[in-house]
Amino acid sequence: MSAIENPARVSPWVMVACGAAIVTLSMGARQAFGLFLLPMSGDIAIDRESFGLAIAIQSLLFGLVQPSVGAAADRHGAGRVIVAGALLYAGGLALAATVGSALGINASLGVLVGLALAGTTFVVVLGAIGRVVSEKQRGRAFGIVTAGGSVGQFLVVPFTQEIIGVAGWRETLLVLAGLMLIIIALARGVTGRAPRDELADGVDTGSWQALRRASGHSGFLLLNAGFFVCGFHITFLSTHLPAYLGDGGLDASIGANSLALIGLFNIFGSYYFGFCADRYRKKHVLTWLYLGRAGVISLFVLMPLSSASALIFSAAIGFLWLGTVPLTSGLVGQIFGMRHLSLLFGVVFMSHQFGSFFGAWAAGWSYTLTGSYDQTWVASIVLALVAAALHWPIRDTPVSPITATPARA
Template structure:
């Protein structure tokens, strides 16, 4: 029996490793491509005559569409597995980039970068990809496994921004966007490795009990959503996630333009976005590790406070290349570490049976914040000629988020947690 147990344990670890690698690669493509959009605001405005407000609206809209589509993408992955959802999303994402590449008007840009990219990224990011990792990992492994997958996914943020910048400078905006579309198509088949049915099949193939998976009594999706809507901790977590989206979308979209206004060296904006992705690799892993050893809501609260202090210091202190690099490094450490902590907390309280849907609903709040962060940055700049008001709001929002997260009750809801 001990040999069978060791063999089964090795099989599960191998499958978990494959899922983590596939998840990292899919998110590297999706999140890396998304991270480049701020680089195209200037060229679309100066070369094609599209108002900054409309470009910012298109980028903001993909966040909003992503948020509304995420619960449906998560539910589809819960029911059918990740493979078809990721393949569909990658194809739609690539189509949106292709339309943007040939867009001759602002509204074509809205359709491509806004609607289609939003639908595509909902199928190729956290709500589908990380939940696949969460289902395969044990309760003890889950936070760290999600953190590792998120960290690996940050590799795309490091690589895609300089790639898009280099191709744009040498061959133009259209070619750069088409190259990014090709990257998304390459990622489409990786969803096969994420399909949770492979892990369940492995568990069923042996007589050794599989404590890794969710063996809770079947609960309808409607009942689970109703219970979650009445759970105070879930409501606080959902409200707090709004701040994360607001901050990240504003910085990712408008940091290059802000640095240009501050007379910083050309290309420093792209460098800063790449550094955010680089340090996010360490930050996501660290947040996943911390979430496995401390209460996840406490880690989230401190993360928001650190992020808010960093934003305030960057805005108030004199600008230099060193200050930009330091800002990008600290922001990267706190960038997407919220995601494994938030999804891990949802899984801890409600189990993994409907994790894709529950996290998707929570993520909708994040994306409402993302929409406002990206769009409001452009709107305020057009109205005032400055980003000062938005920088102040972005810093103060961290205090609001921390106040929401610290009191969250993480007691496991009876009957929804896997029995380990």
């Protein structure tokens, strides 16, 4: 494996630690946004559809710009992209603390935070780490970084709920904005960019050629479709689960504890599925993971709702929460190589965020229309079964490199 341009000479596992910490902060704050739905809707008179739309806009922009941000990280370095994203994240949260309308929420939590997330989460961080960790340890490294998002969920979500209860939602958003500035210091540990000449011997390494090759591969298309489902599940639950539990008569602390428990168990799940990525065929593990999600969600909606059932569900779905990330990103790298991982996984992640858009917005729209989340729960089960079926036939053998076209005289 060729060395990357790494002027700071940061060791691979220091990069893994810094990358995990960055994802801890950025994803921890994002997973806490569902806690703001009820206090914000009561204070500034926005309904669940409007709040869901803001999170949907966030998710959509997070995905739409992800390929461009990933390509920029490949070209200019992950650290610079992360710093820019952290500044934008802090600004978006600070602006959200001042708003008084649905339009303001859409602009701050929707547009600004959506753009910021693209530069401070998995695609940029995993792209940098994937080039410095050996192939035999790559799945474990990806799992550790992915688990960082859940450490954030486990720590930041209950912290956020506590601050909301003591100081109010506006002050809590300012506190979260301050936390995002810590990412700037951590970005120094995630340095380097993809080498211009990593693939030698006349191989064409251009972004356009890599993307064109991937788009013609059936496995790449199936991964996009499957990751759409993951995005739907994650954002539906993180945005609407606390409100769903509140509708069932459970205390607000159960909603916060449920999100925190999802994060806690995903720490174990992400590491476990990263471990599996190094030892088993990733496409098979993904199939069983989505089947597990279908079963867990089905049992939850069939059981009487209680504090115990909510916490048991959160633990079970948490174990399956982001295990898709090391498996899916690892499969992209396995098939297409590491040179353009940030770009290609960025495209797959864009599909994830399309799913997130519908998970956030459609659930709110359905609730406004029917007064219930029942239709969204059913859709979640069906989509999980579809995703399981999509992953099994993926052709996961590495593609041959693209030979450059000889230059004309």
